[in-house]
Amino acid sequence: MVRVVLATHNQHKAAEFQQILGDAVPGLEIVAYDGPEPVEDGVSFEANALIKARTAAQHTGLPALADDSGICVDAMGGAPGIFSARWSGVHGDAQANLRLLLDQLADLPDGSRGAHFTATLALVTPSGEETTVEGTWPGRIAREARGAHGHGYDPIFIPEGYEQTAAELGPEVKNAQSHRARAFAAAVPALAALAGTRDRP
Template sequence: MRKLLVATKNRGKAKEIKELIGDFFDEVLTLSDFEGNINIIEDGKTFEENALKKAKTIYDLYRLPTLADDSGLEVDALGGRPGVYSARYAGENATDEERIKKLLEELRDVPCEKRGAQFVCVLTFIDENGRVYQTKGICRGKIGFEPRGKNGFGYDPVFIPEGSTLTFAELESEEKNRISHRAKAFEKLKRILGEIYNEDISSE
């Protein structure tokens, strides 16, 4: 029975990951399935460093195939900020609304044509033999002038992906999951898993 441990306590995220990577694993576990409280300090300077630290910490503890992700928003006019600090941009315990408010305030004098941005997702997968694989997905777009939409989370209400006039929070989840940074990272990971486990993903 092939198990995957996702470095999160969020069962919803585990369910989403199970759907995204197909049938490579019989069971997807989270940290909520184990006793104890693990607090991993995300002090890396890149998404790659943070995702690797999370994955290695959990793999070393439980020795199960492990998946961790780190993602965030990079805004051109802000020199790539908030980047790896996306979740802590307005303080450790800030709400999504507070983070969006701070972002829009920093961009209040920036015209539409200079509001380019991208969402980035880095996945780190460690297999049962301790081999490490990383994939990266990027979704380009721009930052709107006000929050719109009720779907999604984080900065979704102000991020308008290229080729759309709607924010991530206005898109149907199926459409967002087709074009998002996370979806692109998972597509690459699925190809790696297909090679590792000798499974054909062409029909998925």
């Protein structure tokens, strides 16, 4: 069994990854990370994911998997983007971030509320080998928060093809279709190679 540390202290994200992983990669065990949190001063999702994965790999001596993700609104030029978690000025205040974004988009008509979630996954080994992949989940911004499932911006994000928000759809749909699920699917070949169940492409 190959152990891979998930470089996050966010328990919502850790649980989501565990559910997404399922039996996709036999021989791989995701373990929790309790090391230092680096300063995420990259200017892209990829840069920040690599910063976190490199720190965790160096601290634990294990291969490390990290993601950086956020919501990108078309009418705002892709913002909040990498600043999603601290959009209101306070890192991690999900409700304040959500309320601010709704206020900023209040006057936009339904046809101009396009948005997507983006997640970039970085896999870094202690020897310095690095792989990054990206997943996106298109949709639009609702006019009010709805739903009790999920976290972050899920209550105001309506995925393409649905009328419910991501927080109304529940974990089964989200973990099958979300930006993280799509990024993870793209990372499976590299993770399988790490676990010794598949040759690297």
